[in-house]
Amino acid sequence: MNRSLMRSIFLLATVALGVYTQTLSKREPRLSTGQCAGEDCVVVARGFRAFTEGMDVLGANGRACADCHVPADHFQLSPSNAEARYQLLLIRRQFDSNADDPLFRATDANDFRTNGADASDFTNLRRHGLIRITFPLPANVRLVDESSGGLSDEREVDVWRAVPPVANLVLTGPDNQNPFPREPNSTGGYQRDGRFGSLEEQARNALKDHAKLVGEPPEGLVKDIASFERTIFSSGRARAIAEALRSGTAPTEDEELSELEAQGKAVFNRACANCHGGSGFSTTNRPVVFRYHDTKTQCPRALDTADPPRFVFTACAPELEQTVRTYEFTTATGEKVRRKSSDPGRALLSGFVMIAGQPAADDWNKLDVPGLHGIRHTAPYFHNNSAATLEEVVDHYIEFYKFVRAQQPPGVAPPVASTDGVNFDRQPKAEERAALLAYLRTL
Ligand code: HEC
Ligand code: HEC
Incomplete structure (x- = not known):
């Protein structure tokens, strides 16, 4: 040609x-x-x-x-696309031993660190659509060897991340x-x-x-x-x-919403737009308040010991639980802090965690707030594909708001969970769930 x-x-x-x-x-x-x-x-x-x-x-x-x-x-x-391609590859290999799908390269196999080029266990990729991303550790960060509890010699760490849509970039x-x-x-x-x-x-x-x-x-x-x-x-x-x-003109907000969708938008403005606000990220004109945040999507998930528990997050799938590592950070004042996460997010870039203080200023588990345009098309959700549907996303946030509330000392209502500094009023209520979901599906 x-x-x-x-x-x-x-x-x-x-x-x-x-x-x-x-x-x-x-x-x-x-x-x-x-x-x-x-x-x-x-x-x-x-x-x-x-x-x-x-x-x-x-x-x-x-x-x-x-x-x-x-x-x-x-x-x-999507994990279903990865799994379908894997099954197709197995069928093709019965007829052609050289059959190949470049998605399945050894570097993205679970057993790559032990089996190198011969690695063949694609569980994380097939079941969750996850790819291995390797980060060099910041100078003040070490990994803990789980079997001995001592520090490991590793200078790099693998985290597993879902492939985000390349749209609206x-x-x-x-x-x-x-x-x-x-x-x-x-x-x-x-x-x-x-x-x-x-x-x-x-x-x-x-x-x-x-x-x-x-x-x-x-x-x-x-x-x-x-x-x-x-x-x-x-x-x-x-x-x-x-x-x-x-062209420097202001984008207009959407006008064609049904009654239910418009109700959902009001819930969104209260519960979500402090992070996902602005027309670039949703259809609101509200400015973003929080640039990077921890929304408790990593594993292991927080557990409440109070009886009855004040919040209950869905547990991580066992394969995701296995991606958890323990990190030891040496802070600027020489203190050692050990924490567990499947993906410490921006703390892997800066090495900055705090012992106590404002969590908003800490990089631990902080991720970039994603845009939500077209979100109905791109299930599953979150950096580790841990929410299968938008329903699961909304349910996660309901628990997230309960979690924030449970963490606060009495009398403190932080901006992330409160519109007025007094009441914990950002949380979506159970009766608002359907409206919020209807609005999310218009984005
Ligand atoms: C092996 C699978 C894979 C391949 C091949 C791949 N990507 Fe990605 N891409 C990912 C993953 C996983 C992420 C998220 C990584 C992270 O956050 O650390 C990502 C993130 C991105 C993002 C960021 C999107 C956002 O909203 O921030 C862009 C843009 C992108 N990739 C473009 C590309 C381009 C261009 C190529 C080809 C040169 C490419 N990717 C090849 C898996 C892949
Ligand atoms: C405190 C800031 C904050 C608030 C409030 C917030 N989000 Fe998020 N949202 C984030 C961050 C950060 C992520 C990335 C988390 C991840 O990938 O694990 C995210 C991820 C998401 C995703 C997944 C996007 C994708 O492509 O996988 C959806 C959907 C979402 N949020 C919807 C909502 C809804 C609905 C609300 C309101 C009920 C809300 N968010 C409130 C910060 C926030």
């Missing part, structure tokens, strides 16, 4: 993709697809091709971005507002922990980490991919918000 024919095919495919994302929301007027969301359409087409084609250059492992950010799965990876990056007390990217970034400040930085690292490209990826390739990513939206509405922000 000659090059110009290939290029035309990819251009067509990109336009088709644009039409597809815009028709996801039937409420929205169709927008012209010719604009490529302010990007050069030829660059976008090249980026689409790079995103979907496997990298077979520079020692790469043949993986493409689309192997994990599956276009037909709203650019995320122009809306969810750094916004120069309301900084968190610590870098990196104190006003927001990409990845679950916000550690990358731009899509280019993100793509460069994805090429090295997931596709195992050796050396620095070509800058043109990185720019092409980022340009393509800036054109992916979960709905015409999300695209229109991005266009409004780009």
Whole structure:
């Protein structure tokens, strides 16, 4: 096939993709697809091709971005998609011993640290859609060896994270507002922990980490991919918000809500918008108050010893429980703090935890607040795919608010759980659940 024919095919495919994302929301007027969301359409087409084609250059492992950010799965990876592909691979292998699906590379097997290239236990990937992300430990952080209780020699740690959808990315990056007390990217970034400040930085690292490209990826390739990513939206509405922000006009709030959805939006404004506020993240115009937060989604889950318990979180699946490690932090004043988590979040970037004090200023288990546009399409939820449905998400938050309340000394109602500093009134009530869910499904 000659090059110009290939290029035309990819251009067509990109336009088709644009039409597809815009028709996801039937409420929205169709927008012209010719604009490529302010990007050069030829660059976008090249980026689409790079995103979907496997990298077979520079020692790469043949993986493409689309192997994990599956276009037909709203650019995320659901556990059901991973499992179906695994079963298909087993069937293909009966006929062809070389059959391959680049999703199943040894680095993402549970037993990779013991069996290396021969690792073959893909439980976390198949059952939960999780990928291994390896972090170097900050200088003041050590891991505890569970069998001896002493410090281990490891200088890196693996955490397991779900593949987020690659959509609405122009809306969810750094916004120069309301900084968190610590870098990196104190006003927001990409990845679950916000550690990358731009899509280019993100793509460069994805090429090295997931596709195992050796050396620095070509800058043109990185720019092409980022340009393509800036054109992916979960709905015409999300695209229109991005266009409004780009042209400096204020995006309007949605008007076409049913009575139930409008009630749900009021609940959302009270219970959720302090973190998921702002039109980039939902359809509210409320500014974000909390940039990074711990919403108790990690394992092990907090347990209340009071009888009857004041909050009850759903227990983690046994495989997720097995990803828990104990960390020892040495604080600036030389004290040692040991804590357990399946994913300490931003504390792996900064090494900063506090012994006592304002939890908001601590990096322990803090994750970036994700955008919720198109959220109905991308179950399961949370960084470890631990909530199967939006119902489970809402139920988790009801317990989260009870947890916050149980933790507070008498007379203290923190802004995260209170609108007036006196009453614990942010928590969704049982009778508001249906309305809140109806609103979440409009996003
Ligand atoms: C092996 C699976 C896999 C592959 C291949 C992969 N990703 Fe990802 N991607 C992930 C996971 C897992 C995360 C979340 C990682 C984290 O938070 O530390 C992620 C995060 C992202 C994000 C951040 C989204 C957000 O909302 O913050 C972007 C953008 C992204 N990937 C783009 C890419 C691009 C571009 C490529 C190809 C160069 C790629 N990914 C290849 C698994 C993958
Ligand atoms: C204190 C800040 C805060 C509040 C309040 C909050 N969230 Fe979140 N939300 C977060 C953070 C941080 C995450 C990322 C957690 C994770 O990935 O494990 C998140 C994740 C989510 C997700 C999963 C997104 C995904 O792509 O997996 C959904 C859905 C969600 N929140 C909905 C809500 C709803 C509904 C409410 C109100 C009842 C709410 N949130 C209140 C901070 C908050």
